[in-house]
Amino acid sequence: MPRIYLSPPDLGDREPELVLEAIESNWITTLGPQVDAFERELAEVAGVPHAVALSSGTAALHLALVVLGIGDGDEVACSDLTFAASANAIAYTGATPFFVDCDETWTIDPELLDRAIAERRAAGASVHAVVAVDLYGQCCDYDALRVVCDRHEVVLVQDAAESLGATYRDAPAGGQGALAAFSFNGNKIITTSGGGMLVSRDRDLVEHARKLSTQAREPVAHYEHLEIGFNYRMSNILAALGRAQLETLDERVAARRRLRDRYRALLDGTPGISFMPEAGYGRGNAWLTCIVVDPALFGVDREAIRLALEAEDIEARPLWKPMHLQPVFASHATFGGKVSAGLFGRGLCLPSGSALTEEQQDRVVAAVLASRSAQVPG
Numbered sequence: 001m002p003r004i005y006l007s008p009p010d011l012g013d014r015e016p017e018l019v020l021e022a023i024e025s026n027w028i029t030t031l032g033p034q035v036d037a038f039e040r041e042l043a044e045v046a047g048v049p050h051a052v053a054l055s056s057g058t059a060a061l062h063l064a065l066v067v068l069g070i071g072d073g074d075e076v077a078c079s080d081l082t083f084a085a086s087a088n089a090i091a092y093t094g095a096t097p098f099f100v101d102c103d104e105t106w107t108i109d110p111e112l113l114d115r116a117i118a119e120r121r122a123a124g125a126s127v128h129a130v131v132a133v134d135l136y137g138q139c140c141d142y143d144a145l146r147v148v149c150d151r152h153e154v155v156l157v158q159d160a161a162e163s164l165g166a167t168y169r170d171a172p173a174g175g176q177g178a179l180a181a182f183s184f185n186g187n188k189i190i191t192t193s194g195g196g197m198l199v200s201r202d203r204d205l206v207e208h209a210r211k212l213s214t215q216a217r218e219p220v221a222h223y224e225h226l227e228i229g230f231n232y233r234m235s236n237i238l239a240a241l242g243r244a245q246l247e248t249l250d251e252r253v254a255a256r257r258r259l260r261d262r263y264r265a266l267l268d269g270t271p272g273i274s275f276m277p278e279a280g281y282g283r284g285n286a287w288l289t290c291i292v293v294d295p296a297l298f299g300v301d302r303e304a305i306r307l308a309l310e311a312e313d314i315e316a317r318p319l320w321k322p323m324h325l326q327p328v329f330a331s332h333a334t335f336g337g338k339v340s341a342g343l344f345g346r347g348l349c350l351p352s353g354s355a356l357t358e359e360q361q362d363r364v365v366a367a368v369l370a371s372r373s374a375q376v377p378g
């Protein structure tokens, strides 16, 4: 039986069609009609007017912070429970991330953020921005975060790498921060193999990011540079792939939500297994179905389940290891940390690809349940 992956690419007939169109048009580099169209279409889906297509979600986060003027000597608040890219992008600017734990939504805790910014400022830190991460396809509570950010006069950057297609209070994910970054890497809900998009309501910020993404070339015939730039643009071929994927975003969200609901139904009543809660303020895209395992009730811990799945050639992954537990960020200020650490210790992401069949899902569930007996000493 073929291996079941956590979240593999899901391609249709339109991808080769549009990629071929890009190749045949000879627009195969970092400019072209597919890039322009992908930017327009993605901006519309995200409910914002401006977008620039980039080489990765990390590049989008990095440029978001650069155009906000974040740099050496600054500190930036960051969700503790996230993938390292959120914090790495802060470090690239020369600023120092400090970490804020999540609440019961698994996203950054607004009250704790309030205290964290006040404390860092009282300690003399220069804090001008927050990177808030929409985790596993669930938006942060942006109304609450906006109040905190306004009170402290800090800018909110939305790490929407995982939340394309989700909503916050009926608005699409991507318009909640001053800037938002999407990722299209291979495991995301749509993929360009690798790629990202920076979006905003602020035209000037996006146009500045666009310029910085092509080595900050001035608009003159020769190569003139007034500031340090980057090589961060997306290629026209990859934008073609992204456009084809975006056409089926609604179906992809529906498929992932259906999978999550079916996991819930199949594991319903199993002692010691619970699911990531869906916050009442929005509708997640269910990018990954995440369970939390209580070993005392289930019989074995999440690592035993993961290994049992691996033995059946099924890929599952622990939740993100919180930033405050990462050796590279060990010396950074952290507020809270118990919630994220607890989730890391007990949480597991199950195979959630939009092309996963019910038969494959049954195999996953059977392996989860069988992991209990797999641990009985022989």
Ligand SMILES: Cc1ncc(COP(=O)(O)O)c(C=O)c1O
Binding pocket: 055, 056, 057, 058, 059, 082, 083, 085, 086, 133, 159, 161, 162, 182, 183, 184, 185, 194, 195, 196
């Ligand atoms: C929360 C989060 N932020 C940022 C990124 C970075 O995106 P990319 O891999 O496209 O650089 C990812 C995904 O990899 C992510 O999950």
